Amino acid sequence: MPAKRVPDIVVARLPLYLRALSAMQNGGKEFTSSQEMAQWLGISSAQIRKDLSHFGEFGKQGTGYSVAGLQEKLRQILNLEREWPIVIIGAGNIGSAVANYPGFAHRGFRVCAVFDNDPKKIGSMVGIYEVCDVHQLPEFVREHDIRLAMIAVPAESAQEVADLAIASGITAILNYAPVNLIVPEHVRVENIDPVLHLQHMTYYLS
């Protein structure tokens, strides 16, 4: 499918397109156009067409795109035709909230376990999950062939926990700790730090 190498920034927009298409489908739409999507997303229609053109020709001239059809294509491209298991490391505020977040299930992911190193938390329930000892992480990850982890531990422990996860076979990390993780070449990290966003916005608040 990736005829040539596709810029990462293009790949990053595909999930956004997918999200818009889902919303349109819920609204009962059957067809859409690059213009309509563009308006919805606040970007240019040319960009959407160009982005999609990296992967194939999914539209019909004069008609636009089938909402269901384009969704399916994007799911294929993003490897979302299967369900990905995820582990959460850290059972504090954020870890618990993420574990109970209902938004994963219908978008390709399933949280399968929550880990922590705090003896007080191990064994307790976080939603439907019993918190496991982080020492069991390697075995669990290997046994269930898990690639994705979300890290929601304090900044001080994040690197350590990431190292453990990677040694266990994790190759993609969504990191909620406010630190830059150092990881080997073959591992991808994305970060979520709300404060970074807030500090970005305060620049524009005179």
Added chain:
Amino acid sequence: MPAKRVPDIVVARLPLYLRALSAMQNGGKEFTSSQEMAQWLGISSAQIRKDLSHFGEFGKQGTGYSVAGLQEKLRQILNLEREWPIVIIGAGNIGSAVANYPGFAHRGFRVCAVFDNDPKKIGSMVGIYEVCDVHQLPEFVREHDIRLAMIAVPAESAQEVADLAIASGITAILNYAPVNLIVPEHVRVENIDPVLHLQHMTYYLS
């Protein structure tokens, strides 16, 4: 300060620099260089120097940057020398986790109230906050002159809630709902959707 117009992408990196500098200061460092920061952050030293050069000359040749000094400069640039009050709208999983997140206090922000529209939640406690009726939002925002809101409500209500917040005087929104908010020119929105990050990463997991 902004000699000319500074690219937004440059502004977005300043908080990252600030975060790295804080960590260095906690580690007892007094001076650093663009190279050291670059290594820490996984970007190029030239980029850091170029970014900073938009705002002034903060380093000393041969020596580098004073960790404390550069931090102060960045705080000035980002308007972080004051503390910004924030309201949270939505007292579910995410809203509660964010309300109790200890990471705001020392980075320039203070959560001052949590709102919801669910009568079952209104009046209950979320950490140290009593959940207020969202109908009180306009008055509260005006009275305390609040500019920043975090939206953590279900996707279906997010736009409605954003409109209310904006009408009340909010001009910057950190949106946790998985939808694209449509807002007037003068309002800034940043989005956090973990699923977008996960879907981005699965592209690279064959």
Added chain:
DNA sequence: CAGTGTGAAAGTCTTCACAGCT
């Protein structure tokens, strides 16, 4: 016609490489 797919042009961002300061 309305709307795609796409080269070519324009615009933006990053890296290079080096003069110059400490």
Added chain:
DNA sequence: AGCTGTGAAGACTTTCACACTG
């Protein structure tokens, strides 16, 4: 020597504008 600040070069991204198609 070591490291900054910065024009100029290079790389990357977005937009334009139009031939073409259903």
